[in-house]
Amino acid sequence: MNKTELNQNKQLPSKKERHKLFGSVEPGPRTKPMEKDQMADLQNSKKDFLFDIDMVGISSVKHPIRIPSTMTPEIQTTIGTFSFGSSIAQGSKGTNMSRFTEQLDKYHNEGFAVDIATLKQFTEELAGRLKQTDAEVEVTFPWFFERKGPYSGLAGMNHADATIRVEYDKETGHDVTVTLTGKITTLCPCSKEISEYSAHNQRGNVTMSVKLTDDFKEQEIDWKAALLEAAESNASARIHPVLKRPDEKMVTEQAYENPRFVEDIVRLVAADLYEYSFVEAFTVKCRNEESIHLHDAVATLSYDKKQEAE
Numbered sequence: 001m002n003k004t005e006l007n008q009n010k011q012l013p014s015k016k017e018r019h020k021l022f023g024s025v026e027p028g029p030r031t032k033p034m035e036k037d038q039m040a041d042l043q044n045s046k047k048d049f050l051f052d053i054d055m056v057g058i059s060s061v062k063h064p065i066r067i068p069s070t071m072t073p074e075i076q077t078t079i080g081t082f083s084f085g086s087s088i089a090q091g092s093k094g095t096n097m098s099r100f101t102e103q104l105d106k107y108h109n110e111g112f113a114v115d116i117a118t119l120k121q122f123t124e125e126l127a128g129r130l131k132q133t134d135a136e137v138e139v140t141f142p143w144f145f146e147r148k149g150p151y152s153g154l155a156g157m158n159h160a161d162a163t164i165r166v167e168y169d170k171e172t173g174h175d176v177t178v179t180l181t182g183k184i185t186t187l188c189p190c191s192k193e194i195s196e197y198s199a200h201n202q203r204g205n206v207t208m209s210v211k212l213t214d215d216f217k218e219q220e221i222d223w224k225a226a227l228l229e230a231a232e233s234n235a236s237a238r239i240h241p242v243l244k245r246p247d248e249k250m251v252t253e254q255a256y257e258n259p260r261f262v263e264d265i266v267r268l269v270a271a272d273l274y275e276y277s278f279v280e281a282f283t284v285k286c287r288n289e290e291s292i293h294l295h296d297a298v299a300t301l302s303y304d305k306k307q308e309a310e
């Protein structure tokens, strides 16, 4: 049916009348000031409010961002989910929440590229804007990378979830923690050992949280690619978007040749992270979505190289 054939004979009241019909009323008398400088400023009242607050801020802020990548595609725009915060002292009632998104918009207008150097600058500036001595920002985003079939070379797009967390303190400077969750294939060593043929396998989720060394330079190392490699190179097999039969045969056989428990994965990934010179401390988690159970298999391992040095 085209527009001219539509039946639009119903006589509707005006939009204002319709709103009245559904309960809208005339505005009441306005007694409170409209000018900002005459408004009460509860957030900035000073009294003894009983306790310091470790962190107050906003979370679940979605925003378009640009991220750097050494893997194809090298330039990508994605969606970041941010949280921002700072501490406040016992003598202050509250923070000024509008300043978080105000600063986000300022960076957006300047072409916000979400890299570690920019986020360090962001947190320091945020602390100043809030008139606090500390601030933190965390952003999580899907990072995309091209993956080719091992035989056919046919490409498609995979992704991993990445998080950057920057904490700034005027006294101690910046602390940066990055997290990546990559997906892998694991084939059960027990099943392979005990069965006449075949072995069950599963999709593993490897989450690596890494505290970066103070001298880390993102121009020299793409931490996302390095963490992905730590997860995938220790898996039974990598995960691919496009597999033709010769690719599928290779991936299947490779998995059979490299069986892994969740315990094997966290220890092998830990060994790679231990060898990365830009890693100060780390936690590795593996969660296997079991194909012969409804439950998952999980393992976690943490290590701090600084403690070893002490």
Ligand SMILES: Nc1nc2c(ncn2[C@@H]2O[C@H](COP(=O)(O)OP(=O)(O)OP(=O)(O)O)[C@@H](O)[C@H]2O)c(=O)[nH]1
Binding pocket: 036, 041, 043, 094, 095, 096, 097, 098, 099
């Ligand atoms: N502190 C605080 N603010 C809240 C809370 N819930 C909402 N708000 C925010 O209060 C904000 C407005 O307060 P401010 O940011 O202090 O606004 P302002 O005082 O006009 O801003 P400045 O000129 O920067 O001081 C709005 O952005 C609301 O989102 C809350 O639980 N605590």
